[in-house]
Amino acid sequence: MNIVLFEKNETGTRFERNDIRINHVTEILGRKEGDSFDAGIVNGKSGKAILSRIREKSVELQFELDREEPPLPPIDVIVGLSRPQTSRKILQEATAVGARSLTFVSTERGEPSYANSKLWKTGEWRRHVVAGAAQAFSTRIPSVVFGISFEEAITQLDCGGERIALDNYEAKHHLADIPFSQSSIVVAIGSERGWTSSERKALRAEEFELAHIGDRPLRTETAVVAGLALLNHRLRS
Structure with a gap:
């Protein structure tokens, strides 16, 4: 982790020495009492935290957070629900590359049982987006939605913004070559077996361009990461 993130209710509290974040600071980074490290509040400010006191079983921190974090890139991702291990990678890597929201949807070729994974049932998913933000030296995490259908996701979009759907079979243009006229983007990516013909038809009906x-x-x-990298570049150029 390139920045150590804490929840809003954790500042000013004592931390156990076996907290994974404290272990990272003291054992991996080698920080001692009185040393500082990069820290931030999830969806809040960033700055420094100081190891003000180290005891045998606990550590006390002093926070000096004075930097406002920039907003997330205006890219909203709709992705087909995949195997839990795949979804874990998407949560972390898409956050690291940069996305404003991640919506995991059921698709015709997706396995319905994936929605019952402990990843979603226990709230484990949040740990992965926080890890992605820490990797990217950011406090901002995307909003995450799951448990809705593909149809709900594409028909309930707010107006405005480019609409792109990644597809290997019927797309005629490369994502890098599609002209953009809007400052925000919705990108839809199928589950592990791709889109069906009826889903492509529905995407086109909602004005998604296949790329x-x-x-x-x-x-x-991999498609999520590659697509986001290209889109982030396009928005900055």
């Missing part, structure tokens, strides 16, 4: 990112079929998590 590809090359001739090679990619894993869902």
Whole structure:
């Protein structure tokens, strides 16, 4: 982790020495009593935290957080619900690359049982987006939605913004070549087996343009990262 993130209700509290974040600071970074490290509040300010007191079983921190974090890139991702291990990768890596929201949807080729994973049932998913933000040296995490259908996701979108759907079979243009006229983007990416014909028809009906990112079929998590990297570049250029 390139920045150590804490929840809003944790500042000014004592932490156990076996807290994974404290262990990272003292054992991996080698910080001692009186030393500082990069820290921030999830969706809040960033700055420094000081190891003000180290005891045998606990550590006391002093926070000096004075930097406002920039907003997340205006990219909203709709992605087909995949195997839990794949979804974990998407949560972390999409957050690290930069996205404003992640919506995981059921698709015709997706396995319905994936929605019952402990990843979603126990709230484990949040740990992965926080880890992604820490990797990216950011406090901002995307909003995450799950448990809705593909149809709900694409028909309940707010007006405005570019609408792109990644597809290897019927897309005629590369994502890098599609002209953008809007400052925000919704990108839809299918589950591990891709879109069906009826889903492509529904996407087109909701004004999504199909685009590809090359001739090679990619894993869902790889397509998410590659697509986001291209889109972030396009928005900055």
